[in-house]
Amino acid sequence: METYSTKTSLLAFLLLCLSFNAISQNNSDGDDRMKIRLGFTSENMHRQILVTVDSNTTSGIDLGYDSGNYQDLADDMYWMIEDRKFLIQGTNTIDENTTLPLGIHTSTSGNNTISIEGLSNVPEDLQIGVLDTETNIYYNIKQTLSFSINLPAGEYLDRFVMTFSNSNLISANSSSFDNTDEHELGIDEVTDNSKMELNYYNNIQSISIKNIGNQNIKSVKTYTISGQQINEFNNVNAVDQTVIQTNHLSTGNYILMVTTDLGSITKKVAIR
Known part of the structure; x- marks a missing residue:
C-alpha cells in the first residue's frame, strides 16, 4: 500500500508541475521574436512565407530553423538562401542594412500580388519594402500593405529583394503626375x-x-x-x-x- 501511495503521489506531483508549466507559458508574453509573414497571390494560387529574427540563427542556412520548399507548384514565391528555395527562414538580425532575396516563378503571364499578411514585434520606424532590381522601383509594402506587378510567365530568382530602407531612385507609391500636354x-x-x-x-x-x-x-x-x-x-x-x-x-x-x-x-x- 505504501508503494502504491508513493507512486500515486509522485504521479500527482508530476501532473501538477506539468499543468503549472503549461499555465505559466499561456500566461507569459509568449514569443517576442520579430516575425514578418509575406503573401504571394498569382493568377492560379496563394502562398504565405515567413521570416523570423532569432539570435540562434545566421543569414545563411540554419538546420532546424529554415524550412525548404520541396513542392513543385506551377506558381510560387520563396526566400532565396544560398541559391536554394525556402518557405520559412530564420535570420539573426533585421535592420536597415538587411536584404532578403525573394524568388518567384509563374506558369501564366499576368498580375502577381505581394502583400504583408502578418507583423509581430516589428519596430514602428522599420521600413519594409520590396525592390525590383530590374526597374529599380521600390514598393513600400508596410505603407500600402501590397502591390501588384504584371510578369510574363517564367522564373525570377534574382530580381526581387525584400529591403528595410528606401535609398533607391524612386518609390512606386508616389503619385505626383502632371497632365499637361x-x-x-x-x-x-x-x-x-x-x-x-x-x-x-x-x-x-x-x-x-x-x-x-x-x-x-x-x-x-x-x-x-x-x-x-x-x-x-x-x-x-x-x-x-x-x-x-x-x-x-x-x-x-x-x-x-x-x-x-x-x-x-x-x-x-x-x-x-
Missing part, C-alpha cells in the same frame, strides 16, 4: 557640374533629352507603373539634345529611366 519631367543633378533635363511632349509622343553635361547615355527605357518594361533605346547619341519617339504609348502613367556613366535618372510621366 507638355509634361515637364524636371532637372536632376548628376554631379555638381552636370545636369540632365528631360521633357515628354504628348503632341509629338516623344521624349526630349537635353544633355547639358554631355553625359554618355547608355540607354533610355520606359516602364509601366507596375514595372513592366515597354521600350528600350540603346546607343543614344545625345551630345547636346535629342528627341526619341515612344512608338504610340497607350494613355496612362509611365516611368522613364535614363542610364548614364554616372548612374540612372528615373522620372514619372503622364501620357495622354
Whole structure:
C-alpha cells in the first residue's frame, strides 16, 4: 500500500508541475521574436512565407530553423538562401542594412500580388519594402500593405529583394503626375557640374533629352507603373539634345529611366 501511495503521489506531483508549466507559458508574453509573414497571390494560387529574427540563427542556412520548399507548384514565391528555395527562414538580425532575396516563378503571364499578411514585434520606424532590381522601383509594402506587378510567365530568382530602407531612385507609391500636354519631367543633378533635363511632349509622343553635361547615355527605357518594361533605346547619341519617339504609348502613367556613366535618372510621366 505504501508503494502504491508513493507512486500515486509522485504521479500527482508530476501532473501538477506539468499543468503549472503549461499555465505559466499561456500566461507569459509568449514569443517576442520579430516575425514578418509575406503573401504571394498569382493568377492560379496563394502562398504565405515567413521570416523570423532569432539570435540562434545566421543569414545563411540554419538546420532546424529554415524550412525548404520541396513542392513543385506551377506558381510560387520563396526566400532565396544560398541559391536554394525556402518557405520559412530564420535570420539573426533585421535592420536597415538587411536584404532578403525573394524568388518567384509563374506558369501564366499576368498580375502577381505581394502583400504583408502578418507583423509581430516589428519596430514602428522599420521600413519594409520590396525592390525590383530590374526597374529599380521600390514598393513600400508596410505603407500600402501590397502591390501588384504584371510578369510574363517564367522564373525570377534574382530580381526581387525584400529591403528595410528606401535609398533607391524612386518609390512606386508616389503619385505626383502632371497632365499637361507638355509634361515637364524636371532637372536632376548628376554631379555638381552636370545636369540632365528631360521633357515628354504628348503632341509629338516623344521624349526630349537635353544633355547639358554631355553625359554618355547608355540607354533610355520606359516602364509601366507596375514595372513592366515597354521600350528600350540603346546607343543614344545625345551630345547636346535629342528627341526619341515612344512608338504610340497607350494613355496612362509611365516611368522613364535614363542610364548614364554616372548612374540612372528615373522620372514619372503622364501620357495622354
